[in-house]
Amino acid sequence: MAILEKYRIPLIRDTINAEDLKKLSQWLLENPRLTKGPLTKKFEEEWSRWNGNKYSVFVNSGSSANLLMVYALLAAGKLKNKKAIVPAISWVTTVAPFMQFSLDPLLCDCDEKNLGLNLEHFEKLCREERPAVAILVHVLAHPNHLDQILEICRKYDVILLEDCCEAHGSQYRGKKVGTFGLMGSFSFYFGHHMSTIEGGMVVTDEEELYNVLLSLRSHGWARDLQPEYAKRFKEKYGIDDFRDRYVFYYPGFNLRSADVNAFLGLEQLKRLDEIVQKRFANYLRYKKNLESHCWVQESEGNPLSAFAFGQVADNLLETVALLEKNSIETRPLICGSIGEQPFWIEKYGKQILPNATKIHHHGFYIPCYQDLKEEEIDEVSDLLIKSKKA
Incomplete structure (x- = not known):
């Protein structure tokens, strides 16, 4: 897809x-159904x-996937209380649904x-606050310490959600991200590993929760449910065939x-494996x-479908200026610390966490x-090393 590029080496390409x-053009000429x-x-x-x-549920964005995951827990009655651990290094719509x-x-600091x-801060929060749920982000596709996190979740009876919007295809000890928590979210927006223009996905292995997700995605009705679940609702509320298609069992959304x-x-899915391997090689x-020469973000991801390459520089502005001078695009690492974003400060006050603040x-x-x-890659690397030595 043609786009106007300001940079010789941009952050992303479609x-x-x-x-x-x-x-797509040939398919459109067949006059197909365009809606869901x-x-x-x-x-x-x-x-x-x-x-x-x-199970997977296709929605209109990764942000909607996060919204749907959180509300599904509420609608299904799965939360033992209202406390939720959220990651300091994440995206606004990872955190916003809980608010x-x-x-x-409860904001958790990041791994170095x-x-x-x-891990230390996560367990401290679980031990002292006893939250119902925690969501993690695989930052720039790097898997978290999933074995230890799952053990802590089991120890303190915490539901785990995975935000995999930057991590399609990354694996942790032979399993793809999105298969560890109760639910996981993915984004298919422009510049991600694959694109549906706008789009996202919620994944889960729990059948009942899958049906809650299906209903909530489409207004709260039962049209999309598996037959046994639709029948159960219909019989429970004594719904006749005439009204069946226009009865709503949850206060749902339209996130289709x-x-x-x-x-x-x-x-795009046909070539996603190849894309993952290329990003890993990069x-x-x-x-x-x-x-x-520099700090390098590391994890057990293998393969690692690197969304981007994270960096930390004491002379940040000088480094960015050097890259800009050479027409290389860069940006803050996601959005920095959530605890220092205005939307968080306005409600909870500024929260300084040592690693996230760095x-x-x-x-x-x-x-x-x-x-x-x-x-x-070599050119960008040389510029970073030059900046480090300056």
Whole structure:
């Protein structure tokens, strides 16, 4: 897809290519259904197969996926209290649903190396606050310390959610992210590992929760439910056939995506494994170039579908200026620390967490998309080393 690029080496490039658009054009000429229909279901099934989950629910964004996950826990009566652990290094819509649904978010500091949940702080929060739920983010596709986090969750009876919006295809000890928590979320927005223009996915292995997600996605009705669940609702409330399609069992949303988006998802999914491997190779080249000179984000991700390459620099502004001068795009590392964002400060006050605060003031990331050339990686690496020595 053609876009105007300000930079010689941009942070991202679109994954929707000319062949995708050609196939989409041919499909559109067949006068297909464009709204949610059979291709949406097919895309959900193919995604479940690819990622290793039993169930997937296609929605209109990764942010909507997070919103749906959190409200599904409430609607299904799964929360023992209103306390929720959220990661300091994350995105606003990872945290916002807990605030929007009047839960009590507890901010957890980040790990010094993978930038996920800090194990010591996470266990301290679980021990002292006894929360009902925790959500983690696999920052720039680096898996958290999942074995230890799951053990802590079991110890303190905490539900775990995974925000995998930057991590499609990353694996931790042989399992893909999104298969560890009760639910996981993915984003298919422009610049991610694959794109449906706008789109997201919720994954889970729990059948009852899957049906709650399906209902909440579409207004709270039962049309999309598995037959036995739809029948159960109908019999419980004595609904006749005439009214059945317009009865609402939950105060739901309209978070649906559409078949036109699912068409692109199915095409992109065919090459997602290749994209993951290219991003992993890019990460490894950066790491080899930089690990003797700069801080390098590290994890047990193998493969690691690097969303970008994270960096920390004491001379942040000078480093960014050098990259900009050479027409290389960069940006803050996600959005820095949530505890220092205005929306958090207004409600809870500024929250200083040592590791997250360092990322907030010194963190940034550089390009790592699948079409990046080796010589471009080497050029960016050389500039970072030059800046470090300055």
